[in-house]
Amino acid sequence: MEMIEQANAEALQRLLAGDPVLIDVRPAGEVLADLGDRTILHAGPPIEWSRMCGPMRGAISGIAVFEGWAKDLDDAARLAAEGAFGFQPNHDFDAVGPMTGMTTASQPVMVVENRTTGNRAYCTINEGLGKVMRFGGNDAEVLDRLRWLRDVLGPAMGEALRQSDGIPLKPLIGRGLTMGDEMHQRNVACSGLLLRALAPDLARVMTDSSALAQALAFIAGNDQFFLNVAMATGKAITDPVRNIEGSTIVTAMSRNGTDFGIRVSGTGDEWYTAPVEMPEGLYFPGFGAEDANPDMGDSTIVETVGLGGFAMAAAPAVAGFVGAGAASDAALFTRSMGEITIGENPEWTIPALDYQGVPTGIDIRLVVESGIAPTINTGIAHKEPGRGQVGAGVVKAPLDCFDAALKGIADRLGIA
């Protein structure tokens, strides 16, 4: 259908033209328009308290205590059940968040500007590994770390970035792909490259050398520090692709631990949802599949722009880490994703595939026709509140979302 082909060509052009730059870190309440009082932004499509999974509830209880809206975790859970807090998706505020995806007014968010279109996207700072709020952690250690991010690292990163011209992310990610990152479960190279770009300006603005050392050690000690930057990058690139009449290209994939949702360009901000699936993967010692929560997080925005599971061939080490098979199998995942995308990104290339670009532009028609579901690399949270991460794995996007989206766009175009 010519109209759809033209609309999708425009969508792909916008995806490839995106020019994301990390420019600032600000409190969410200052930069997220219309973020209301006692409002908690979460990962995935909309969901009410009664349907939230364990780690999502744990994180909400923790963030309510962190914001001073509840005196302790039990009080927070009671208030949440009574409707004292507003729950809204990050995606409705130009934002994204990993796993539980908690975003509230006082948390610092990184600001990524798409310099081609001028829109901005936001994501909190990555907390590190282990027991952290994004995996449902909520004890004193977790909240203390969030306070340090709010009071020390966030303001320092913001000041450092404002003194610079910003950090261009497209070339940085391109380089990371050639160094073995896929930007979802492996961010070792990009975290190092970001630290290298950020460190001189951080040193200029942080006059207390012990505070500076702590900041540098925190970033250097977290192999996933760049994940949240990559997520804001994905959001900054995909938001201008929304609302192209007739386009069947996916603009967001996201999960809240209960539902998986997708958005498609031609149907704007409509969510098409299906029950979220369980990841298949490897578990940390002492944990197993019986401990795992279903898939969760806005981090699938990286797959939406051709990274993560779509770029598995760039990161054969990840195939082993997430239990997806041998390193030599990694290329199969990327080639498979080529079956459901309409283009490749010439600026994000994979050496092991003779510098082929990452598969870009998921077309729901190709997903429905082939039955090939997008592959997602993901962390696995414990199903109980407050326990944190228990493993990492691979999960498939549920095909029912794509079936529903196809019917939705057909209705909109008057195709019976």
Add this chain to the structure above:
Amino acid sequence: MSDQKQPRYSLLQVPLKVVNVGLEGFAQDLQHHGAPVLHVDWAPPARGDARLADLLSKMGS
């Protein structure tokens, strides 16, 4: 029947070369018996859902 000539070449009197389309189990069975098999990973469009397949045909997929 008895006066029919035997075909000059019988399928099972020459080495088999098999292309298997769809269900992989058939290919695996033949492979276990030593027959070379080329498997084609194929499934009906839209997993056999006629309504979705009709929409796809109209939407140019």
